[in-house]
Amino acid sequence: MAQGPGLHTRIVAILKVGLPLIAAAMLLSIFLIQPDGDQGGEIIFSETDLDRLGQGLQISNPTFTGTTRSGDRFRFTADLVQPDAAPPTRASITNLAGEITFADGQRLDVTAQGGELEIASQILELAGDVRLQGANGYDLAADRLSIDLAKGIIEGSDEVQTTGPFGDIASGTLRIAPSGAEKDIRLFSFGNGVRVIYDPPDAGAQDTDTPR
16 A cells, blocks of 8 residues: 655654654763762753754763762863764763862862763763862873773873972873772872972072072
């Protein structure tokens, strides 16, 4: 029996609406990693973001929040998130900014021009003017930075410059990780050609006041 054009039109209309919604649902099911906050976080979408997901799988102005296994809380925002497929295994991030609050209350502000999120491993790879700024006055700049959102481990590579109240540290690598003995303590480890310039505040003030 021949089918009229009306049935074909209805099928096409259903597919146009249904397929984008299915793609959006697949993305949501993957990005909502452990919504209870125990391991990982979640991306919260607005209704507008869901519409854009259905059209081009792009997420504009998302918010990514969660808690690591060690109790560190993180919150990130970005201009754009572009998954690689539906369902995605990776997602590219443009202009990321956010903060990490450690279990002991110390906070790091994080900014980067871009990055990649590994969905399954929950690892965020940042590149392009990566900066970490601490409330204690320390400023870290790295070419590349990896943040394990499940384990709460931060690793910088290639070139890391650290400036703080007591001087400067230049190193090839940086690792910030929970202490195995005490849950609330974070260990900062510098490696691969470490160079330290020690300039405590008191010494600087004394040099300024000394007559020449």
